[in-house]
Amino acid sequence: MSVGPTPPVRRFAHGSRVPGWDDAVDLTKDPAVVPDPATTPVPDELRAEIEALMERYPDRRSAAIPALHAAQRLHGWCSPLARTQVACVMRLTPAYLTSVASFYDMFELEPRPLHDDVYVCTNISCSLRGADEVLDALTAAAAGDETVHVRSFECLGACDIAPMASVNGEFVGPLEPSDAQRIVDDLRAGRSVLPEKQLRSRACVDPGAHPGGGAPHPDDPRAS
Amino acid sequence: MPRPERKTIQLTIDGREVQAIEGTMLVDAAKQADVEIPYFCYEPKLGNPVGACRMCLVEIEGIPKLQTSCSTPVKDGMVVHTRTERVRHAQNAVVEFLLVNHPLDCPVCDKGGECPLQDITFGWGLGHSRVIEPKRHFVKPLALSPLVAIDRERCILCYRCVRFSQEISEDYQLIFTERGSHAFVATHDGHPYVAPFSGNIVELCPVGALTAQPYRFRARPWDIEGGAGVCTLCPSQCNVTFTVRDEKVMRVLARDNEGVDDGWLCDKGRFAYQAIHVDERITRPLVRDAGVLRPTSWERALEAAAGLARHRGRVGTIVGGQASNEEGLLLARLSREALGSSDIDSRGMAGSGEAGAPIPADLARVLAAPALQASVPDIEFAHTVLLLGCDPRDDAPILDLRIRKGVRRHGVRLAIATARPTALEANAKLGVRCEPGGEGRLAAALAQAIDGTVDAGAPAEIAELAQLLRDGGEDVVILYGERIGAEGAAALVRIARALRLAERDGAGLICLPAGANGRGLREAGAVPDAGPGHGELDGPAGRGCAEIAEAAATGEITALHLFGTDPVRELPDRALWRRAMRSAALVVAHASVLTEGLAEHATVVFPAESHAEKDGTVVHPDGRLQRLRIAIAHPGEVRPGWAVLAELARRCGLETGVRHAVDAFEQLVAAVPVYEGLTLEEIGGGGVRWPERPQASALAPGEPTTTGGEAPSGDGRAPDAAAASNGALRLGTYRPLWAAPECEISPSLKFLVPRQRLELSPADARRLGIDDGAEVVVAQNGTRLNATAVVRTGVQEGSAFLAQGLAADSANELTEPTIEVSAR
Amino acid sequence: MSRKILFEDIDEPGLNTLSVYERRGGYQSLRKALGMSRAEVLDQIKQSGIRGRGGAGFRMGLKVSFLPEGTMAKYLVCNADESEPGTFKDRELMQKSPHMLIEGIAISAYAGGIDRAFIFIRGEYQHQAEILDAAIAEARAAGYIGERILGSDFSFSLVLHRGAGAYICGEETGLLDALEGKRGNPRLKPPFPAIEGLYAGPTLINNVETLSTVPHIIRMGAAEYASIGTETSTGTKLISISGDVKRPGNYEIELGIPSREIIYGLAGGPPSGLPVKFWFPGGSSSPVLTGEDLDLAYDFDTLAKAGSMLGSGAIIVADESRRVLDTMLKLVKFYAHESCGKCVPCREGTNWTHKMVQRIFAGEATPMDLDIMGSVQEQIMGNCLCVLGDAMAMPVSSMIRKFRPELEADIEAARERAAARDLAAAAELRPLAETESLAVH
Ligand SMILES: Cc1cc2nc3c(=O)[nH]c(=O)nc-3n(C[C@H](O)[C@H](O)[C@H](O)COP(=O)(O)O)c2cc1C
Ligand code: SF4
Numbered sequence A: 001m002s003v004g005p006t007p008p009v010r011r012f013a014h015g016s017r018v019p020g021w022d023d024a025v026d027l028t029k030d031p032a033v034v035p036d037p038a039t040t041p042v043p044d045e046l047r048a049e050i051e052a053l054m055e056r057y058p059d060r061r062s063a064a065i066p067a068l069h070a071a072q073r074l075h076g077w078c079s080p081l082a083r084t085q086v087a088c089v090m091r092l093t094p095a096y097l098t099s100v101a102s103f104y105d106m107f108e109l110e111p112r113p114l115h116d117d118v119y120v121c122t123n124i125s126c127s128l129r130g131a132d133e134v135l136d137a138l139t140a141a142a143a144g145d146e147t148v149h150v151r152s153f154e155c156l157g158a159c160d161i162a163p164m165a166s167v168n169g170e171f172v173g174p175l176e177p178s179d180a181q182r183i184v185d186d187l188r189a190g191r192s193v194l195p196e197k198q199l200r201s202r203a204c205v206d207p208g209a210h211p212g213g214g215a216p217h218p219d220d221p222r223a224s
Numbered sequence B: 001m002p003r004p005e006r007k008t009i010q011l012t013i014d015g016r017e018v019q020a021i022e023g024t025m026l027v028d029a030a031k032q033a034d035v036e037i038p039y040f041c042y043e044p045k046l047g048n049p050v051g052a053c054r055m056c057l058v059e060i061e062g063i064p065k066l067q068t069s070c071s072t073p074v075k076d077g078m079v080v081h082t083r084t085e086r087v088r089h090a091q092n093a094v095v096e097f098l099l100v101n102h103p104l105d106c107p108v109c110d111k112g113g114e115c116p117l118q119d120i121t122f123g124w125g126l127g128h129s130r131v132i133e134p135k136r137h138f139v140k141p142l143a144l145s146p147l148v149a150i151d152r153e154r155c156i157l158c159y160r161c162v163r164f165s166q167e168i169s170e171d172y173q174l175i176f177t178e179r180g181s182h183a184f185v186a187t188h189d190g191h192p193y194v195a196p197f198s199g200n201i202v203e204l205c206p207v208g209a210l211t212a213q214p215y216r217f218r219a220r221p222w223d224i225e226g227g228a229g230v231c232t233l234c235p236s237q238c239n240v241t242f243t244v245r246d247e248k249v250m251r252v253l254a255r256d257n258e259g260v261d262d263g264w265l266c267d268k269g270r271f272a273y274q275a276i277h278v279d280e281r282i283t284r285p286l287v288r289d290a291g292v293l294r295p296t297s298w299e300r301a302l303e304a305a306a307g308l309a310r311h312r313g314r315v316g317t318i319v320g321g322q323a324s325n326e327e328g329l330l331l332a333r334l335s336r337e338a339l340g341s342s343d344i345d346s347r348g349m350a351g352s353g354e355a356g357a358p359i360p361a362d363l364a365r366v367l368a369a370p371a372l373q374a375s376v377p378d379i380e381f382a383h384t385v386l387l388l389g390c391d392p393r394d395d396a397p398i399l400d401l402r403i404r405k406g407v408r409r410h411g412v413r414l415a416i417a418t419a420r421p422t423a424l425e426a427n428a429k430l431g432v433r434c435e436p437g438g439e440g441r442l443a444a445a446l447a448q449a450i451d452g453t454v455d456a457g458a459p460a461e462i463a464e465l466a467q468l469l470r471d472g473g474e475d476v477v478i479l480y481g482e483r484i485g486a487e488g489a490a491a492l493v494r495i496a497r498a499l500r501l502a503e504r505d506g507a508g509l510i511c512l513p514a515g516a517n518g519r520g521l522r523e524a525g526a527v528p529d530a531g532p533g534h535g536e537l538d539g540p541a542g543r544g545c546a547e548i549a550e551a552a553a554t555g556e557i558t559a560l561h562l563f564g565t566d567p568v569r570e571l572p573d574r575a576l577w578r579r580a581m582r583s584a585a586l587v588v589a590h591a592s593v594l595t596e597g598l599a600e601h602a603t604v605v606f607p608a609e610s611h612a613e614k615d616g617t618v619v620h621p622d623g624r625l626q627r628l629r630i631a632i633a634h635p636g637e638v639r640p641g642w643a644v645l646a647e648l649a650r651r652c653g654l655e656t657g658v659r660h661a662v663d664a665f666e667q668l669v670a671a672v673p674v675y676e677g678l679t680l681e682e683i684g685g686g687g688v689r690w691p692e693r694p695q696a697s698a699l700a701p702g703e704p705t706t707t708g709g710e711a712p713s714g715d716g717r718a719p720d721a722a723a724a725s726n727g728a729l730r731l732g733t734y735r736p737l738w739a740a741p742e743c744e745i746s747p748s749l750k751f752l753v754p755r756q757r758l759e760l761s762p763a764d765a766r767r768l769g770i771d772d773g774a775e776v777v778v779a780q781n782g783t784r785l786n787a788t789a790v791v792r793t794g795v796q797e798g799s800a801f802l803a804q805g806l807a808a809d810s811a812n813e814l815t816e817p818t819i820e821v822s823a824r
Numbered sequence C: 001m002s003r004k005i006l007f008e009d010i011d012e013p014g015l016n017t018l019s020v021y022e023r024r025g026g027y028q029s030l031r032k033a034l035g036m037s038r039a040e041v042l043d044q045i046k047q048s049g050i051r052g053r054g055g056a057g058f059r060m061g062l063k064v065s066f067l068p069e070g071t072m073a074k075y076l077v078c079n080a081d082e083s084e085p086g087t088f089k090d091r092e093l094m095q096k097s098p099h100m101l102i103e104g105i106a107i108s109a110y111a112g113g114i115d116r117a118f119i120f121i122r123g124e125y126q127h128q129a130e131i132l133d134a135a136i137a138e139a140r141a142a143g144y145i146g147e148r149i150l151g152s153d154f155s156f157s158l159v160l161h162r163g164a165g166a167y168i169c170g171e172e173t174g175l176l177d178a179l180e181g182k183r184g185n186p187r188l189k190p191p192f193p194a195i196e197g198l199y200a201g202p203t204l205i206n207n208v209e210t211l212s213t214v215p216h217i218i219r220m221g222a223a224e225y226a227s228i229g230t231e232t233s234t235g236t237k238l239i240s241i242s243g244d245v246k247r248p249g250n251y252e253i254e255l256g257i258p259s260r261e262i263i264y265g266l267a268g269g270p271p272s273g274l275p276v277k278f279w280f281p282g283g284s285s286s287p288v289l290t291g292e293d294l295d296l297a298y299d300f301d302t303l304a305k306a307g308s309m310l311g312s313g314a315i316i317v318a319d320e321s322r323r324v325l326d327t328m329l330k331l332v333k334f335y336a337h338e339s340c341g342k343c344v345p346c347r348e349g350t351n352w353t354h355k356m357v358q359r360i361f362a363g364e365a366t367p368m369d370l371d372i373m374g375s376v377q378e379q380i381m382g383n384c385l386c387v388l389g390d391a392m393a394m395p396v397s398s399m400i401r402k403f404r405p406e407l408e409a410d411i412e413a414a415r416e417r418a419a420a421r422d423l424a425a426a427a428e429l430r431p432l433a434e435t436e437s438l439a440v441h
């Protein structure tokens, strides 16, 4: 049996396929303990927001995820500093928040400037309808622009508009590769993105949901 | 707090009837019945099972899915199968999965031969693998800290190490990051995992992923032997096993004793064994010759030391905390019977400046009453634990873990009454801060609030604390440090009475002495004001450490006998001690390393034993007698301490009758009434608590005569807040865990040896214009120390803290209660 | 046409506001429920026979009755994580009729003797979270949330909690850990959440759709609700249908109608006009069915009997033009990516399977590898801490079982392609002399 050469696999700079594993600790650093408020400055609004969040739960630690969202909004990513600030307000170790943040796909642990997020769903339903081409087109349209971060994402819960993307949380679809440039242009111009394709204004497809004869889905036989 | 009841039930495992305590996990019940179920992630010491590895799956009749036996408590009538086809299939599957990404580099793995993954793969695996996919390969090993190396290829993500960090030591520095098969063990942003108990993760790791830097590649399991011992580097006296190869200690492992250490060790206990085998260690007798200490013969050294006899009545003896009970007894006999002096002290000094006049014999005796002694497990099950003037993290680290366990798992309410914020602050229900040196006054105010001598007027926080102690449940355990002094001890007697601690099994006191065997040495009579077993002295009381220094400096004492201690290094007021040692005509020392005072002033130095070489007994702060055994031969010309003392006594004219180690033990048992009838067999491997023996009734506490001074003002604050007004700060001191000569000469612990840090409050830092991390000068009466400023929330305004016991810039240089601080 | 219950008013303009919702009869069920005893309300839920709409299909009434009585803090958690690929019904409900969910939560909390409720919504649903937050604020201002609701002695609080992107947080115990501010790792069961859940207190966890149905059960009465659907699958169900169909989207159906009526009747069938090749009847975790299964009644028991499951009610359709292998790769990659990593069979099993499928694509597999793959799926099933591992193993097994000849052909084809590619590469690299010497042979 002939076995061909191993196909190319994406590798990180350190040669492995998994990020981070090859990093040793920096022995010149001090251990990361719970930050002392006296020596860890935290922006006032962030502190206030996290404190308000902690109030909402019987256990303050429940605020970890919302607090990381808040810190990411402020810093553009969950930087070590951002995590340390959250740790300081929440009286936890930064490691606690590193552990939590790295579990969830929406937290950025790689350095990024303040940016727009474009999540392109490439799960089953969207890929059946051409998601991979849309992702390529969007990646190309945003190439070189650090402030537009395009990434593939698992099912975003909008297979009815497949293929789709979430642009800063705004779901748009069905997308064509030709929509890619407009999305990026809309973002750069600070406009509402592809207004006609936004999920928020879409009617339910169930014909029975329109007893009064509301607007049926365009594909519905009754539409014509 | 009531401890869980134990009921025996019956179940069937693999067709056999098995008895087990209800609630035991199935995997343990099976083990007791000699049925081995393989597992990786289960470790009851780490708290609730996580059920992550799935290795322990078994079939239980009536439950359709296989169950993890690590998380299934046994029930009466349960029928369990551990060897069916289904179970075997699941076990094969888990082993195969575990090896999907495992490098199988056993030949070069340090864990080889003692690796659960190897054993379980052999015992429960299929023996072949179908994985041909490329494995993860990574740079390895990597440093996780200067003490621990991590090999992430080998890690099976069993959660043991991170659970230790998160749920046992609660430092929460070691974490899992990322998700799924990308998950790995890490720290925050490349910070090293440095924490007092970090070494335990090496022992917990079931594969070769975490290895101890000092042990890596030093031995294979078939090269080594284990020797049971006790660590005497601090009062926790954890039980250990020395891994010995060719008469050298290669490693120290925990020897689980629920009554002492719960199976954990601090990193000092785990790694300071290196001090046994370093060049700095003294292994031959030294005698000062023309101003220089030179190696010499035992004969010459003993002869020189016997010169103590010529200073009869004018010899001061200081006993270091690591001395055994037998050594303490021989030293006391030597001093009193041969040298005619009761100027012997082993109490060290916890505080400096105003704090801590040592606890006098009458109070010590009352506080040692058997009914008042809490045991270590009592800490875990108490309703309330109070820390009074101590921080277990520094004073007896393993107890810090025990308190955390109590709070986390049994809902113990922790109260803290100290000057310096402790490591347990975040776990406390209530904290009361006093001024440095104010611990005694605080205790007195608390006593008043509890016994109701003053109803109104107590500050709110003290009233609250009193209420917690009084109404929070009867089982109150109070841990106190010697720094509470005579005043505090007198107050403690009142508190114990008011709370009726003597009447409850689960309540009581635990004193954390300055020296590792502080309790045993007091009981052996190595104190100036009492004989063995807290007995009355024939003559008047002698001088304590501070007065011995004073007397030596003024020439009233002319010879010093220093057993395992260098007062210049260890005790307060270095300047005084330097003078004392310089003035003394003869300074006989027993030591392992030449610290400053000895190097400059000792006349004779005998090489001392390490705790791995010693034969003798020590007493744990909770009254447990424990036995030290010889794990390795004495290196060089080192001789047993008891033998050196017996010989020295003989040459000073006292025939002790001690010809073997056991003679010394027997004399001790004869001298201390509460030890009566005790044998080494009874002490055994786990020790025996004398307060639990019937003979304990021989100690009649009596009434204290010391009252602890006039009634205090009631708020525990210093009467004059001399501080703050003129910019001076009130000085408090503490002894960091790492401030010990053993750490300084253990290569792997050197990085932990502290440099002086000045801890001050944010408010004072602002006022003085000192930033966190700034280099500062601390001045007092012309003495100046360098330190790095650490701004710390929780330090009270007006207070500042410096470490004792350092080689340089130590707080022992200072004697006054206040300091001036300026930027350098 | 199926009766509409949840969707009756769904496109009513402004339904997300309190005023419109109230105008359409909103919060009347809560009023009615508070006029009944707790036991009566619970009995209604039990009698309705409603089974969980989140995936497992467990009877809601039974789950509520597991909650211990007593004064300890008890919690209700609404599972709005909706991350099962193909599922998007909760999204439409929350976006368009948030008060229906709030009302359902209030009634269920009352029935369970619960005074603290949380909605755990996936982080990606930002718009829906904003709408819910606004609705909660309105409901609180109107006294539907808070102290002594509608003058009764029932009080409860409701907090919306946003996740941050992890499928496993849909698993109820992973969700609890995430809500407690931890990594969303599932917990060992037992103890089950009803006994020891959020903050170690008894906790009722239900899906958005399940809870949104509760007001209707109270409104129409359990008997009437139970008369809809089949005996063991009562009521209506929202179906999210996507993939190769003309009209993808959410439909409300009466449980028990033929699947063909959903895929063809409602969604119009594949736009290509090709026959259906395979379909997931209940999200990507459900074993695939084929074109031959289109006449199965769409209800819990029939689908289970057919070797699959109703799951979240998400149908993904693929027509004859699709390769099973492509969908398998997407599927396996998803579960490998979403495995939390806590337990060994799931972590290593999903990851190994993913590598094996990649190897097929690289042309390095042989048909025999399908045996290993199948056996690995068996090694995962039933051995994991939660059922995420099974959620991959079940559909993958079903694909291997039902489409083996096609997969084998694709494996061979990939090998041939790879061999040809290697040959071409080799020819290009080989020095001339060697090529010549080869020619001699
Ligand atoms: C891996 C996994 C993912 C799940 N995802 C969801 C989900 O996104 N939404 C949901 O409601 N239930 C989900 N579930 C089911 C829940 O565990 C739980 O059964 C459900 O929330 C209970 O509510 P119900 O009885 O109303 O369906 C998931 C289960 C598993 C094992
Ligand atoms: S490093 Fe060792 S102890 Fe930690 S998770 Fe990996 S295998 Fe377990």
Ligand code: FES
Residues within 6 Å of the ligand: B038, B039, B040, B041, B042, B050, B051, B052, B053, B054, B055, B056, B057, B068, B069, B070, B071
């Ligand atoms: S030991 Fe039971 S799951 Fe790991």
